[in-house]
Structures are given as C-alpha cells and as structure tokens.
Amino acid sequence: MTPRSVLRAVLGQLPMAAAIGLALVVIAVLRGQHWPGVVAAIGTAGAVAGLPLIGAVHGPNPPSGYRLPGYRRPVPVPTGRWSQGISALIVMIMIFMILFLPGWLVFLGMLLAWLGLLINLVTAYLRRRGRPRHREVLHRAVAAYRPRFVIYTGRRNDASYQLAMWVPILERLQLPYLVALSFPEALASTRAITKAPIVLLPTGSDLDAIMVPGLRAAFYVNGIAENSTLVNYRNLTHIYLGHGDSDKELSVHPMHGMFDRVFVAGQAAIDRYGQAGVKIPASKFVIVGRPQTAGLRGAGRPIGEVDPPSVLYAPTWRGYNAHTTLSSLPVGPAVVDALLRRGVVVSFRPHPFSWLGARERSEISAIDDLLRRDRDDSGRPHRTAAEHRNTPVAEEIDFSDALVTDIGSVLVDYFATGKPYAVVLPPGQSPTTARTDLPSTAAAYLISYDTLIGGPDQSVEQVLDELLVKDPLAGRRPAVARHYLGEQPGDDRPFLDAVRRVIGHPEPAR
Template sequence: MSLTAKARRGLKLIADITGNFLLDKRVRRQLSARNPTTPAQYEAILYFADDPSSAYQVRQWFGPMRKLSERHPVAVLVHKATTAAAIMKDCPLPVYLTSGINEVEQFVNAHGVRAVFYVNNNQANFTVLRLTGPAHIHLSHGESDKVSMASNQLKAYDFSFIAGEASRQRILANVPRLDPDKLVEIGRPQLDDVVETPPSNDAGRVKVLYAPTWEGDRDAMAYGSVVSHGPALVRALLADPRYRLIFRPHPRTGVRLRTHGESVKLIDSLIASAVKKSPDAGHYRDHDPDFNGAMAHADICICDISAMAMDWLPRGKPLLITKPIEPAAVVDPRGITSVVPVLEAADADRTPSVLDDLRSRPISVEQLDLIRHHFGETDAGASTQRFLLAVDRAMQESSL
C-alpha cells in the first residue's frame, strides 16, 4: 500500500470515528428531549442491538409492547445510534441509546427492570444475558418454517415466547436437551392490531401483494424469490388489467447478494414504467415500516417461505408460496408448502392464470387447520392477552 493510500485510509478512519461520535451525541440529545423528563421505573425493556436494516424486527413488537406498557412500563434500548435515529420517529415508547453493557446494567439497576425482551439472537444479546436480576425472554420476529426458527441459542434465555404448537414441535425436534418449560405459546399478538382497509380507486382490480423475503445468510436459508420469480411474475401482473400490484420486498434484500438488490431495482423500474403508462392502475411499492397496511389493502398474497406467509394465513384470503430454486434451501415437508399452493419459478410468467385458478377455489380445510396449528386461538385480542399473562408469570418467577 502506498503512503498516499495509507494516508487516505487513515483520514477515512478519523472521519468515521468523528462522524460516529457526533451522531452519537446528536442522537442522545434528541432522545433526551423526547423521553420523559423524570426517569420512570421501567419494569421491562425491549433490547435491540442490530443496525437500521434489521429494524423491522423490533418495529413489529411496538404494538404489543405499547399494550404491555399499560400494566408494566416499557422502554426500548438500542445499541447503535443509527438505529435509534431510525426508530425514534415511529416508536410509541421511550427510546434510549445504550452503547455498551455498562450503560445497559446501569439502566436495569436504576429503573427496576424485571424483564428483558430480545427479538433476535444478535451476539450483543449474550453480553446482556449475564445480568442475573431480570427474566430474559426471547420473542423472535415472526413465525415461519425457516430453518433459523430452531436454534440452540434459545437455551440461553429464561423463556422463549413462541407462536404455537408448530413452533414447539419444530424447536423440540431440532434442539436437543432444551427444557420444554422454557417454551411459552402466546400466538401472534401483532395480528390483534387491526388495520382498516385504506380507501382506493382500484377500478375493480384485484390487489396482489408480492412480498418476497431476502436472500438469507446461507444456502439453507435461501428462500428469496426476487431473482428467480420476481421479474417474470411482476411483468405478468403489470400486463394484466385485472390486477393491481403491491410490491413489498424484505428490508434486507440485497445485503448479502447484490443480484437480489438489483432485482428489486428492476422491479421498481417496471412498476414506475407501468404507472407512467397507466396511472389509474395504481401499482405501487410499499415503503411503510408497518406491513399491516399492505396486508389489509391486498386481496391475495404471493410470498416466500417466511413470516409474511404465516401472518397472511389468519386473514383467510388466497395465498401462493414461491418454491425456492436453491437445492440446499431447507423446506419442511410437513410445513406450509405441503398445504398452500406453490409457484414454480418456471411458471412465474403464468402468475395471472395461476391466481385465477387459486381464486376460484375456497380456502382449504387443511389451510384453516394450519392456522390453528401455528397460532392457536386467533380471535381478536386472544394473542395479546396470552402475551400479557405470560409476561406477568415470567416476572413473578424472576422475583422468587
């Protein structure tokens, strides 16, 4: 490396450090202004250590945590200033930046924290897990047949709140020596957040939500269809005047594989071109942080093996699952693809006719049984009540 290159590298490092310091300072000042002037006693904290590209994981718990805060005050603790800056505008709870374990420990001790919630298995979680006072509760960020849903890391938490019997069976079958009593079924509280269908001038078009997942962090997790199915599927739907397309790709699409990010850009351009030619068609890319709006708006959903598929199931509307083209992708033979119709990549350009056939048939009994197997009771408010009671029990046990 030349002296000039070394100098540039050193200057960039200094600039990055200075930029991070200034951002940290600015974010803490903003958080201080938005948080309660008198520090409250927070009985629970939602801890999140990831960067903004993964903020969807914590955002989907804002609703249930807001409900929990009515009986047990809740704060959100984030590890990175960039993430705090990203979520502070839409988070309904106090947000605090705790960049290291010392700050987390001071917060826990100062505010009487009795429970710490985690929505993933970030390595930074395991530093916080050394605190022996509060109950440590893993929440995950969705229910799905993905292979990542059964992890040996679950043993580290006092409890793992899971959706239902399907999750219990999946975990116990794949994680040996895990105490079954650590698994607490709560359903899916997010499904209790009712979103009214927004008014739209759809001219009688059937609204199709295409919500592909990301490429995954390894071949076993390669469920994403945005490259294999996406362009052909989108072109076919945009060309059919009976359909309106809502495109909602996973926020992390393209983080690991550039081709997936490029495919999202291609689909965006196809939608923009279609809207320019026919503004009344109403096709759009959904950028809302909350996925419930797009789900409420849509009549039918096309997605991959993912939590989006599971969250769509209780709506009782037609669902089509894409089949992964990666041979190493782990597909549960008794999972969602054994019940819900599957779209092969080779048939992506025939999507409108596939949807015609799907819409002509009633939702199968097997699909309704799948809902109960994954979520248990899905009546309005049922999951939220199970969640709140589970938190009460966990706090009581931690205080014994």
C-alpha cells in the same frame, strides 16, 4: 488503549497525511511562500496524521441516553467519521490560507490546528477516565425513571422493522420502559418508531447503567449473538420474541435456548424446534398468538368472485447463506409479469433488508418499472415498492385479496386473514416434498422457482388459476392458521397476560 493501538491509528492515517503534506508543499512553493508556509504545510500534514489518536485515546463512546428525563448527554468528542471531516476542513482552510495569505499567517493557522488537536486529545483522555462517572450519571437517571422492562437489540444496522413489530404491542401495558442499543448506527431509525427513552450502551459493562430496582424483564426481537451480553444479567427474565414466525432456519436457532422464555405464536413453532433437533425445555415456551394480526381484513367473498383481484407480492430477502436463500426477488419480474397478464392489481412489498443491497435495489426497481408501465397503460392502481416503502405491512395485507410470497413471516401472518396464498419455493426445492420440508406450505399453492427462470411457464398459469379462481385449498386454511397462530391469533390478551405474569404487574383498570 495500548501502544499498539496508538501506533496502528497513526500508521493508518500516514499515507493520506503524506499525500496532503506533499500537495500543500507544492502549492506553497508555487505560490512563492517562504519557509513559514512550507513548514506550515508539513506541520498540517502532521496534525492530520495525528487526528486518529483522538479515537485511540478516547476508546468506545460513553453510555448515553436519549429522551431520558433528567439526563444530559455529554458533549461528543470528534472521533471516527468526525475526524475525517475535520481533516478535510483543515486541509481546505490551509489551501485557502496558502493561496491568499502571507506565510506567517499560514504558520499561525498550522499552530492553531495543532492546538485543536492537543485540546481534543486531552478531552478524549479525560472522557475515557470519566467513563465510570458517565455510567453512574446515566444509572441515576434510569433509576429515577423506574422502567419495568427493556427492549434490547445488539444489532448494528437498521432493524427498526423488528422493533416496530413489538413496540406498539408492549406499549399497551402502559408501563415505563427503555429501548437499549449497542451501536449508534441503529439510533436514528429507533428514535423514529418510539417516544420511549433510548439508552446507547456500547460496551458490556455499560449495561450496569440500566440495572435498577423495578426492572424485571428484557425482550429480544432478534436472535443475534450480541444479545448474550445482556442475557448474562440473571436478575432479569429474558424473553425472546423474534420478529415473526416462519419455516426459516433462523426461526429455530439453538441460541434461543439461552432465554428464560420463548414466546411463540402457536404450536407449530414449538414443533419446529423439535423437528430441527433443537432441545429447549417445554417450560420455556409460551403460546401467545400473534397480536400483530389483530384487525386484519378477512376475505369478504370467494376469490373467484373478485374482479379484478388485488394480489400482494411480498418476497423475502436473500438471506445470510445458502441455507437461508429463500428469496424469489431475482425472478420477481416473472412473477409480476404472470400476474399482470391475468389483469390483477399488484401491490409489491419487498423485505426491508432487500433495500440494503445494490443488487436487490436494482431488482426492486425493475419490478417497480413493470408496475408503473402497466399502470399507465391499463389504469389499474398498482402499488410500487418505492411509493409504499413506509406503508405498514398490515395495510398492504388489507389491500390484497390474495398473496404471492416466499417462506417467511408474511406468509404466516397472512394465515389470520383466511385469504388464499401462493408460495414461490426456494431454489432447488421440489414441489413434491415441499409440504413435508416446509410445513407452512400445507395450504399454499406452490410455484417452483425453476419455472420462473427465463419467464413463467404454463405451470405457473395453472397455479395462479387455482389461487385466483378455483381455490381448492380453502378448506385447509383454518386448521393451518390455528396450528401456527393459536386459537386467538389477533387477540393481544394472551401476550399481555404472559408479560404481566413475568413482571408481576396486574392488568390496569378498564
């Protein structure tokens, strides 16, 4: 807390407080309130202007734990959105009092608002001074719990699908563990996918709270820069898991070199780093297969014998920038229209991040509408995105006989099924160089993005004929699957054994 931060907090609230004060004064005058009511209106505006001081005095939230045995969370101090809510409540109460109560009671209400502000300011100051004590209380509770590893993400938004990809696999170790978060925004979605204790550590020094004897490893499900805060603790072995293998640019980020181990599904991932010029010592790579693909249903018979076939359409999200713009969702209606005209059953599964943007939600809705109309007309049991948003992707893969997707991890996971797949190439990508530029398309049927603009052309029909009838690339798929997923793609033993070697824990008796 600095004088500048305090001043900034008050000045930021001042315009709204002035407008509230003016409105309350006008109401008081119109209601015939005398000086107590008018002074109360002005005083209320002052209290509203002072509410942001609570957050400035309080600073970041203290570290806290959830579902951690023997730990009791501190009572929260109203900051941020809570302050805005309190402002609205104070104003509504004062309007009611000005309208229906005498001036001296309105004045008393204003004094009570100021008293509440002062109490919260004192509480916020004491909470700030007591931060080290809160950290020590959390540290003792974590030490008593005795976790062997931690799953960490510094991501602010909902990336629960990334955690959900690994939590069930890591729980097969049957060892106590923690999930550590930096931002409270990620808390609700994380609590929905694990019953393990969760610790919220808003600042870098709060990570001290989980540094306890017996903690051996930290796992990372994404490669965001905020992860480096925990990587600085060299008493742990830091393991990058990622959230799926693909030819996406972020799959070979130079930042992955900061981890002690980089767990990959197969040799293709290791080769990709070298091809991108990202130098990571070979000793850091560990091939562990792709345990998430265990139990996926393979092709029961050639695709040409399935009538009607079920096709999973799974476009990726729009990405961060021009280099990661790989999504076919903007031309998704053309993809789905081409599939519907062939009489197939369509299951639509957009990337979880596509639900976060207004434009992407509109595109999802347009495709869902297409599927609902055809379902009503034809009776084919199409699966819309909205109706199956929470369905595990493995179930969607099992439902399908073929896949149409973009460059991404769904494509690589689908390799484990042996079923045919088509890839909508990124905008501007030539099909003639795609298999060189994007090696994961080595056994894919290729759809040019440009051929879908304005509706699918005849070349798309030819690709779908190969995908759903002829399947001339069937013989290539096994070798591609081994290169990307290893020799045992659905076996969790290589992964679990690699983790046990790191944390020094033997396999439990069976």
